[in-house]
Amino acid sequence: MNPKPARESFTTTTIEVLPNDTNTLNTLFGGRLIEWMDITAGISAQRHTGLVVVTAAINHVSFDIPIRLADIVTIEAMVTRTFRTSVETHVEAWVENRKTGERKRCNEAYFTFVAVDDSGRPLEILPVVAETQVEKKRYDGALRRRQLSLILAGRMKPEDAAELKALFEKD
Ligand SMILES: CC(C)(COP(=O)(O)OP(=O)(O)OC[C@H]1O[C@@H](n2cnc3c(N)ncnc32)[C@H](O)[C@@H]1OP(=O)(O)O)[C@@H](O)C(=O)NCCC(=O)NCCS
DSSP states (O other), X not given: OOOEEXXXXXXXXXXXXXXXXXXXXXXXXXXXXXHHHHHHHHHHHHHHHSSEEEEEEEXXXXXXXXXXXXXXXXXXXXXXXXXXXXXXXXXXXXXXXXXXXXXXXXXXXXXXXXXXXXXXXXXXXXXXXXXXXXXXXXXXXHHHHHHHHHHHTTSSOGGGOXXXXXXXXXX
């Protein structure tokens, strides 16, 4: 299978925060933001693989600043690395104040998807090429994030995660 540049999977969504998306403080529900991030990242993974994907894991979503009613939210997603049947995507959310136009990054996360057939069985996917410095850094980190995710899911023994362990070991 021919590799594809990561940039071809770039996907962006822009949404206005409406009353149905907010809590009693008039700030956005965390779950709603994760839903928008999941959809955007899923489209990015489908653009790369050309296949149907399902969410396998969501790693480290941080809620850094509140997003308010009528703010404009932009979500950007791009594939970082593929493995045999799974693909990791990096997702960032930006919030824009409609009055001042000020734009701040408010969230970042990594979503892992698995390509599946009509019966939900995993399918092999094509590799990705990281071209820029940022893409290469995320590509390198993806293996450690995958190991951590698999350990937390009870799918890998910590002692088998050589690259992750190396982070904590002294020379
Ligand atoms: C994800 C799913 C297809 C994996 O199926 P499975 O039978 O366990 O298949 P495998 O064990 O071969 O795993 C498939 C891939 O998923 C990866 N994977 C599974 N769980 C993972 C996790 N928590 N973190 C990272 N990768 C994970 C495996 O490492 C493997 O990747 P690889 O082939 O690239 O090495 C299956 O668990 C599933 O259908 N889950 C439900 C998905 C869903 O409904 N999502 C929406 C949530 S509401």
